[in-house]
Amino acid sequence: MNFARLKLRHLQCLVMVAQERNLVRAAKALALTQPAVSKTVAELEDIVGRQLLVRRRRGVELTPAAEVLVRHAVVALRGLRDGLSLALDQPEADQLRVAVGALPNMAANLLPAAVALLQVDAPALRVRVVSGTNAQLMTQLRQGEIDLVLGRIAQASAMADLAFELLYSEPLLLVARPGHPVAALRRPTLDALSAYPLMVPVSGTLIRHTVDAFLLAQGMAPPRSLVEATDTSFALGLLRCSDAVWFAPQGAVEGFLAGGELVRLPIDTSSTEGPVGMTMRRGSEPGEGARRLIEAIRSVLSRRAEARVSRPPPARQASRRQARRRSGPSAGTAGTRAA
The missing domain is CATH 1.10.10.10 (Winged helix-like DNA-binding domain superfamily/Winged helix DNA-binding domain)
Structure with missing residues (x-):
């Protein structure tokens, strides 16, 4: 040589x-x-x-x-x-840093909340967020380019020398713009989607395999119009200006569902549920920057779990609202009489 x-x-x-x-x-x-x-x-x-x-x-x-x-x-x-x-004696050379690979479900939801928490608790920590497919991010993780990957667990063949920590499980959802024709149907079937463009993850990705297996198991014929994309911004833009339906990870869209920008189509996709968590290199301790980010992620999840426990079930919330509506006028009348 x-x-x-x-x-x-x-x-x-x-x-x-x-x-x-x-x-x-x-x-x-x-x-x-x-x-x-x-x-x-x-x-x-x-x-x-x-x-x-x-x-x-x-x-x-x-x-x-x-x-x-x-x-x-x-x-x-x-x-x-x-x-x-x-x-070069650059001041940032001594700063804490972390490079994290994030799949769309994490990049749109959990990771921003964790980074926002870090900005309060560790404002000097420099965070670099890397996007890409699961396979690309796992390669960069194994090569030391990034410290951890957030998203669904990779295929077993891609997990050599890597360790996965489960955070939660989530399904893929079928979502569309508000007012989509299928959203108005009481009990739509997958066949109802055949007339509209279907947006799915790019070929070769883990969640694309999940989508293909789901459609095959349900006996759905290949859609006439298929769009392959992983970029959330593009997906949202397409849904806003068309009748396309997006097969998306729950974490990537639940914020848009809560804000009314998207609606979930009432089609059961629970069989697509899969494990979501953190992947790191096996046998190596995370650096200080990565450790702080991991602590922030766990803290965000803990707070959300506590909020769900303290929040009344939807049925109870509805009954409370109805009770307030019923008691409102009578309470006002009683107050007027007492005066």
Whole structure:
């Protein structure tokens, strides 16, 4: 191996390809062309004397040699960044930091609440939120680019060297804009959705497998119009201007349901329920920044649980409202007579 030929760009390129598992996406992230990325990887393979990538129809796979090299490259690049920060005497070099990968159900609900709590309890903590598919985030977690991942548990094949802590379970929901024709039906069936565009998670993701299994089990024919998306902003924009129906994680939409921006279609999707929690590297203690974020997440969940316990059931709330309406006029009349 000729170390004299090894350049920083070789390691940066390999790490990005390992994260994206796709040469085109890696090139876009690096602001390079795809041929330039291929050439850089080929140079690195020549330097180390090993094949690093296996080309597939839908992307690339890392060889065992590449997996080892990537792990060490990530450590080396991170050490170089930290060293540069210290050398330049930047004040933020000593600040607490945490990088967290968040799937849409966490990014729209629990994580913002936890970060808001952190801003009060630990205002100097710098938080970096990374989005992506489950597979992408797990790769970055394993390589040390992020400290933990929040969302549904990954497939068993992707959990090697990783540990999952369950926080709660949630189903996927079918949601649409207020006033959607299906929302007005008393007991709609899945067949009622066939006339409208159906928005689902992108192919290859864990929750897309859940959606496909649910539709197959229910005997629903493939919809005429299918939209694949994971971006919440796009999904909301499409629902606002069309009759599309979104198959979404509960955590990603419950705030919009509570605010009246979306409505849940009365179709039973309870069989899509799955575990949601935190994934971390097995056998390694989280850093101080990650530890504080984890404490904030648990605190938010504890407060919400206490609020649910203290809140009366919906039926009791309704009876109380009715009682107040009945007692209101008579109490006013009694007060007038007493006066």
